[in-house]
Amino acid sequence: MSLSFTMFVMGVLFILFNKVIFIEFNILSLNSMSLVYSLLLDWMSFIFMSFVFIISGSVIMYSESYMESEKSLNRFIYLVLLFIISMMFLILSPNLVSILLGWDGLGLVSYALVIYYQNVKSFNAGMLTVLVNRVGDVALLMSISLMVSLGSWSFYFLNDLYKGEFFMILLSLFIVLAAFTKSAQMPFSSWLPAAMAAPTPVSALVHSSTLVTAGVYLLIRFSNLISLQIYYFILFISLFTMFMSGLGANVEFDLKKIIALSTLSQLGLMISVLILGDSSLAFFHLLTHALFKALLFMCAGVIIHSFGNFQDIRLMGGILNNFPFVFSSFMVCNFSLCGIPFMSGFYSKDLLAELYSMSYMNIFVYIIFFLSIGLTASYSFRLFYYVCMGDLKCLSLNSFMESFDKMVLGMKCLIFIVILSGSVLNWLIFPYPFYICLPFLMKMMTLFLVILGILIGVSIGQLSFSLIHYFLNLNMFYYFNFEMWNLVYFMSFVNIYFLNSGKKFYLKLDQGWFEYYGSQGIYNKLGNLSSWVQLFSLNHLIMYISLFFTFIFLIICIGI
Structure with missing residues (x-):
């Protein structure tokens, strides 16, 4: 609670004095390459962090009584703390690579929390949640690949000069797609009610200040850079x-x-x-x-x-x-x-x-x-x-x-x-x-x-x-509204199609032809070759005498 109050006071001071602090930590320098971790400290990040801390502190205190009969309560608390740490990475990062670190952390830990009560309903909800969120992760990876040519992955260094260009329109589409999956906008809405399979304290944290608000927060950070063509x-x-x-x-x-x-x-x-x-x-x-x-x-x-x-x-x-x-x-x-x-x-x-x-x-x-x-x-x-x-x-x-x-x-x-x-x-x-x-x-x-x-x-x-x-x-x-305009069936159909395709690829290619001509095939060929070569090393005297007499026989034959 004291940490939340401190963050809120810092946010108020940054509002009053209109301050922004940009910090870069040089983690590794190798020839012309440098690995830099960036932090963006402004009023928005400080106040958002203070709200995340006050809500998460209340939720953890609430969880100790709500889940007191749980055998693995410590594991649950550690997962919630990992959830909060991932959100901190997302809030403080102006860099798309470090944003992806918090973004993926939120998706992974949310999957672990949704399947916390281990039953079929929780497993289905967790699979739907993680598959939809992976679409947003891929969109962020595409955004990172698009920003390679700019010399930096920090959105803070992008300016309005790029706005309206095809490159920025494409980047905006990927950012919007990532935000839509995480914030469960249509047609990715069906995972949000399904994630209610998680314990109620997790729902209080997820639906207030962490997972679902991550997409909105990303759009707020990129709001000046989103192209006008996709506003409507x-x-x-x-x-x-x-x-x-x-x-x-x-x-x-x-x-x-x-x-x-x-x-x-x-x-x-x-x-x-x-x-x-x-x-x-x-x-x-x-x-x-x-x-x-x-x-x-x-x-x-x-x-x-x-x-x-x-x-x-x-x-x-x-x-x-x-x-x-x-x-x-x-x-x-x-x-x-x-x-x-x-x-x-x-x-x-x-x-x-x-x-x-x-x-x-x-x-x-x-x-x-x-x-x-x-x-x-x-x-x-x-x-x-x-x-x-x-x-x-x-x-x-x-x-x-x-x-x-x-x-x-x-x-x-x-x-x-x-x-x-x-x-x-x-x-x-x-x-x-x-x-x-x-x-x-x-x-x-x-x-x-x-x-x-x-x-x-x-x-x-x-x-x-x-x-x-x-x-x-x-x-x-x-029934049309109860099933969220049939989005539940739509996303289930799409997921089943890709899961079945993945199963066929796994059986026919990964465990089939790729094994025959790939790792296992190469292993067997090399094993047979080494066994054949080993015959020479184990029977070298016999092979030497045989070759010697063969050589003498060939000389006699040529001489005759």
């Missing part, structure tokens, strides 16, 4: 991701998957804001979202832990009476997620919506964006109605109480920061207020859609067991 492509993909995840969360019944889909919606919002040209505003929403999303997952973990480790929200209810602190934290996070005035999410989300209203976007973009905001309020209050209101729907013989000391303590470390972070960061990052000039109806559009979404969400909750809701569950629209 990024905008439409991110908007459709927002809309799809909002619809999916309104028909989902798994508690953790609903929160995961809300993360996906907010990631689409952050990336779409980058198109407006304000990376600081996207970073502002990333920070506020990280805090309340980590706390929301912690609340979900306490609820799941108390309700006998099941996650179906239809079997929950009544935490309002049994969990007063968890209920309060849950509602604070829900209010922040919806953008209710004067909560932390309001300061970033309302500002984003107003800037969208002032931008030169067409009516389609405007409608999809504001519908996605309304869907956020809808699934948030649908979740509230199922989990918090009404009576307890099962396990009636058990009594519930907030007796998990370290779990609640980890949440208490975040609750006050969640409430205050929006206004504090708004004053720090934007010392001068935005000038917003909108008609009254457009100004109130966000609040109107939030209220409409709340009413729709509560109505869906009230119709939960009625014939109308049962009828709605049977139609194709429900």
Whole structure:
């Protein structure tokens, strides 16, 4: 916690004095080649690191109680620490090679954490996660190969002179592809809900400030270098991701998957804001979202832990009476997620919506964006109605109480920061207020859609067991959104195709012809040759006498 506070103070000082420090460590010099490790220290990296440290500290404290019955708790803590170290490499590196080190570290450790509970579901989710993330790793490797001709792999040395050239368009496409895979934008969205097979503390860390925000952070760093030709492509993909995840969360019944889909919606919002040209505003929403999303997952973990480790929200209810602190934290996070005035999410989300209203976007973009905001309020209050209101729907013989000391303590470390972070960061990052000039109806559009979404969400909750809701569950629209617009089947089909192809190549080539003509074949040929040569060395006297008499015989024959 003290380290987080120190980093935050350093970030504030760097904002006030407008400082940037670029450090290079010469690790190895050999003739004309030098191996250099670079660090970029600015206000963005310091504040992001402080948020990662405060969230990870709370999550580790939370994990000690949540997973106290786990036999290999130390292994879990070490994996989480490796996860945080990989994120540090990503945050502090201006160099694409060292960024790849943290990027690959995040992908590898996330795979180990997703398959932590070793069962078939976890293995399938882990395989889907790691295969989709490998696409982004390949895109970063292609970016590194493209930047060889520039003499440096640091994006800090690239300037606007290259913008618009074919080389920079290609580099931007690879960077955007890498960011889309890590931040689960369409069509790579299916791995994010599948990664919920990991323990809940991991979900709190992954969905707040580490894995899924890595792609957004990379785009923020490259925001000045992304070519204008692909701006609208990024905008439409991110908007459709927002809309799809909002619809999916309104028909989902798994508690953790609903929160995961809300993360996906907010990631689409952050990336779409980058198109407006304000990376600081996207970073502002990333920070506020990280805090309340980590706390929301912690609340979900306490609820799941108390309700006998099941996650179906239809079997929950009544935490309002049994969990007063968890209920309060849950509602604070829900209010922040919806953008209710004067909560932390309001300061970033309302500002984003107003800037969208002032931008030169067409009516389609405007409608999809504001519908996605309304869907956020809808699934948030649908979740509230199922989990918090009404009576307890099962396990009636058990009594519930907030007796998990370290779990609640980890949440208490975040609750006050969640409430205050929006206004504090708004004053720090934007010392001068935005000038917003909108008609009254457009100004109130966000609040109107939030209220409409709340009413729709509560109505869906009230119709939960009625014939109308049962009828709605049977139609194709429900299943289409439940399967994330069939992206689950699409990515599974693509992965199965490549896995089957890899299996055939492995059997026919790697273990087949390549073995026959490759390593094993060469080994057998050399073994036979050495055995033949060894006959001469073992029987050298016999061979010498035989050759001698053969030579004498040939001389006699020639003489005759």
